[in-house]
Amino acid sequence: EVQLVESGGALVQPGGSLRLSCAASGFTFNIFSMNWVRQAPGKGLEWISYITGSSSAIYYTDSVKGRFTISRDNAKNSLYLDMNSLRVEDTAVYYCARVALAGRGYFDLWGRGTLVTVSS
Amino acid sequence: DIVMTQSPLFLSVTPGQPASISCKSSQSLLHSDGKTYLYWYLQRPGQSPQVLIYEVSSRLPGVSDRFSGSGSGTDFTLKISRVEAGDVGIYYCLQGINFPRTFGQGTKVEIK
Numbered sequence: 001e002v003q004l005v006e007s008g009g010a011l012v013q014p015g016g017s018l019r020l021s022c023a024a025s026g027f028t029f030n031i032f033s034m035n036w037v038r039q040a041p042g043k044g045l046e047w048i049s050y051i052t053g054s055s056s057a058i059y060y061t062d063s064v065k066g067r068f069t070i071s072r073d074n075a076k077n078s079l080y081l082d083m084n085s086l087r088v089e090d091t092a093v094y095y096c097a098r099v100a101l102a103g104r105g106y107f108d109l110w111g112r113g114t115l116v117t118v119s120s
Numbered sequence: 121d122i123v124m125t126q127s128p129l130f131l132s133v134t135p136g137q138p139a140s141i142s143c144k145s146s147q148s149l150l151h152s153d154g155k156t157y158l159y160w161y162l163q164r165p166g167q168s169p170q171v172l173i174y175e176v177s178s179r180l181p182g183v184s185d186r187f188s189g190s191g192s193g194t195d196f197t198l199k200i201s202r203v204e205a206g207d208v209g210i211y212y213c214l215q216g217i218n219f220p221r222t223f224g225q226g227t228k229v230e231i232k
Binding site: 035037044045046047050059060061062095100103104105106107108110111112113 | 121153155157159161163168169170171174175180210212214216219220221222223224225226
């Protein structure tokens with residue numbers, strides 16, 4: 001089955017760290033660019049990071065630059081998000097999302113998300 | 121950063137009636153390759169988002185032809201010709217021409 005499954009979400013204190021994982025299955029992971037998108041409780045979608053299949057290009061939204069790091073291990077069919085210096089405003093469901101091939105650019109496959117709660 | 125502005129933010133629609141959502145971008149989404157990188161997503165209650173439309177007006181396989189996208193440059197519209205109960209949720213536009221990618225605020229569609 002073609003799917004993405006996020007894990008690693010937890011309750012963490014402000015200033016803490018967390019690593020999210022996204023396990024891909026059912027497709028050739030290394031040819032797809034990937035993203036992390038988050039959704040704060042009751043709020044809209046916010047794109048936060050992108051990585052190409054070879055990790056040759058990486059982008060972040062300003063609010064997480066210097067605190068979050070996206071990476072991938074193609075041998076393990078896995079995408080990661082290392083989150084440091086967490087803030088209350090980072091509380092959200094974090095989704096990984098695949099970018100469609102053929103230059104279409106849209107996110108054609110999403111996981112179900114993992115909840116990160118930053119609170120003291 | 122490109123700002124995506126949707127309107128209205130809330131729609132209450134009678135089944136069988138049409139609905140229309142506007143999305144305006146602060147910069148043109150027309151790329152030098154001739155494509156316009158504007159997408160529409162639907163997030164049904166309790167679910168992950170799913171893409172409906174790419175490059176302004178191209179429907180994904182399996183998406184009902186009741187959904188249509190139009191527009192150019194900075195002004196875009198998603199239309200639902202006859203709203204059904206299964207269309208409830210929050211609709212988002214997304215621009216794919218620049219990083220950071222940016223979503224509209226979302227338009228919540230409910231059935232009257």
